[in-house]
Amino acid sequence: MRRLIDNLYLVRQFSRAINESGFRHPFARHEVLRIAHRCTCEESLKRELLRAALANGSRSFEELEMLLTLDRLWVVFNEIFVDQEYQIPATFPKAPRILDCGANVGFATEFFKTKRPDASIIAFEPTPKLADSVRDMVQRRNWDSIFVETAAVSDHEGSAEFLFSEHDPLGGSLTTRKQERGDASLQKQTVQVKRLKDYLQNHVDLLKLDVEGSEFEVLEDIKDDLAAVDRIFIEYHRGPSWTNERLERILSILRQAGIDYVIAPNRSSREAGSLFTQRNLANASLCIYGSRKN
DSSP states (O other): OHHHHHHHHHHHHHHHHHHHHTSSSOOOHHHHHHHHHHOOSHHHHHHHHHHHHTTTSSOOHHHHHTTSOHHHHHHHHIIIIISOTTOOOTTOOSSOEEEEESOTTSHHHHHHHHHOTTOEEEEEOOSHHHHHHHHHHHHHHTOOSEEEESSEEESSSEEEEEEEETTEEEEEESSSHHHHTTOTTEEEEEEEEEEGGGGOSSOEEEEEEOOTTTHHHHHHHHGGGGGGEEEEEEEEEOOTTOOTHHHHHHHHHHHHTTEEEEEEEOHHHHHTOOTTSHHHHHHOEEEEEEEEOO
């Protein structure tokens, strides 16, 4: 009975958030009860909730589970559609221009376009199979004004070495931060990189920068172009040998550009437990929300 009560609470919270996001049709009462009764463990509950939430026709849970592990899929989906980390304000202008840097499987792009069908979006994702999944989603949704670049954003144009894990493609990076942690599963591949600076010659209503450790170099390169950006989201990543000077410099760049900001830990960091442990401090990621001063 206790398990059923806990399941019902989680399912209702999850379904309420999904309904509010507009991602799919509302969960029916019988659907909530079926999932709560059916699941006997946390893993099966996550699986059934994701399967139900993704039954909107863009991509199935089974398709996405071939790209990300269940736990990673759960975290990313919840960050975007439940926590709504990228919520667009009601005051957003018509036909906003959005740059999604680090698109992964495209949940953020999907969220933005669901909220604002008139948005124009460029999504950058260096891992070919993930970029292909974003294109499939866009095609199935029959959306226009979305362009997917199979490339990472950087401070230069060309190609670069990309470190990734086949078991966890979510955290692929142009940096060596995971190598420094001793991740033995890392593989190397050469990917295309685009200079983000070249995409800031026109106005940008929202810049989402989740580039797995490259945010420092990218922001240094675009610091003189941030006048074109109204709002910015940065996921700041730490490396074992990186000092807080990197974060301080990022915040200094935002201040000098006339951008106010707030900082919060992301879902992965919150679920890791206490941020006071040395291991969690070294691996913590922070969400930086910036908006131009009025």
